[in-house]
Amino acid sequence: MMLRLVTKGLPKVTPSAAKAVLVRGSLLHSFSTSARFNNSVAEDEAKIVLKDKNRPLRIDRELPDPTTERRKRIAGFLLFSVAIGSALSLIFNYEKTESPIISNTLYYIRRSPATKNILGESIEFDGIIPWVYGELNSVKGRINITFYIKGDKNVTGTVRLVADRNTHDEEFLIHEWSVTAAGQKIDLLAENTKTPI
Incomplete structure (x- = not known):
């Protein structure tokens, strides 16, 4: 009975009233925290004293010189450019050596009695890295290449192939197809009835 009487004497607290009390408490806590932070910042600013307030604050430190080690940067850029150019040249040359035109040319040269x-x-191919000099563009219809070959007699020969065509539907017109070795020039175009193109 006593518990009931005490409970009846207390005021009723609704959910909205309880929520309002919690919001007020959180606001008071945030206000007190911000006030303490502002006071600490003000104390730190008070400790900084400038000798001359008209002059801006500066740091006595030398700035890096952009011109230092300029030669090293230029040398590095040149080496990088040479490396990229060499890599591209090797890629383009590899495409030439793997062309069907080069493969057919070597096939007919190996079957040529005068060349053998x-x-x-x-x-x-002669050399450690096969290299095809000149232009080999079958799409545009322009072929003007030179490369070196060697057999088991250790004699180096020079192969030259020059051909062109006006349109893609036409066949190539060969102007020169020869092998020069040991002071002799072998006309492969006259020796073969079939062409490598």
């Missing part, structure tokens, strides 16, 4: 008489058997 001078260079011998096992005719391949």
Whole structure:
């Protein structure tokens, strides 16, 4: 009975009133926290004393010189450019050496009696890295290439192929297809009825 009487004597607290009390408490806490922060900032600013308030604050430190080590940067850029250019040249040359035109040319050269008489058997590209000089553009119809070959007689020969065509539907017109080795020039166009293109 006593518990009931005490409960009846207390005022009723609604949910909205309880929520308002909680909001007021949180606002008071945030206000007190911000006030303490502002007081600490004001104390720190009071400790900073400028000798001359008219002059701006500066740091006595030397700025980096952009012209230092200029030669190293230029040398690095040149080396990078040379490396990129060499890589691109190797890629383009590899595409030339793997072209069907080069493969067919080597096939007919290996079957040429006059060429085998001078260079011998096992005719391949001369050098560690096969290199095809000149333009080899079958799409535009322009071929003007030169490359070096060697057989088992250790005699180096120079292959030259010059051809062109006006349209894509036409066949290539060969102007020169020859092998020069040991002071002799072999006309492969006259020796073969078929062409490598």
